Amino acid sequence: MPVIHPAELSRLLAAHGPPLALLARQWCDAAEDVVQEAFVRLAEQNPPPDNPVAWLYRVVRNGGISMARAVGRRRRHEVEAGQLHAEWFEPTAADALDAELAAAALAELPVEQRETVVLRLWSGRSFEEIATLTDTSTSTAHRRYQAAIAALRQRLGADQTR
Incomplete structure (x- = not known):
């Protein structure tokens, strides 16, 4: 049996995209990403599910829950990593400003680079x-x-000769 037709995908997205995003938003902020991933997975199903709407709702629900878990794990790991070395220094107001600038600069990096820096420096x-x-x-x-x-x-204007 062939994969689902693109016109059927478009119809499903138009009819069910907003309610699926609302469902995913119950668990995560990136609801549209979860819905998009569900539709990509639906397009790859061969044969397509017997009830694509029910299948989409199940996949979006599971995807939202998985993303919420991942965000929770990431936040816990960041907090734990920050607490490991908290006693090394007493922060000043200038340090807090520098930390905010560094965090903003880190957030601007591509995800692969940011992930590598976090794994290397903080983990x-x-x-x-x-x-x-x-x-x-x-x-x-x-x-x-x-x-x-x-x-x-x-980005931070550091001396690059070091």
């Missing part, structure tokens, strides 16, 4: 471990790290 992972976690080569993990550090230095 203490080796480039070999980062490569395994991100399903890349060690040299790719190292290049991403170098590119991220260079971009952060440029």
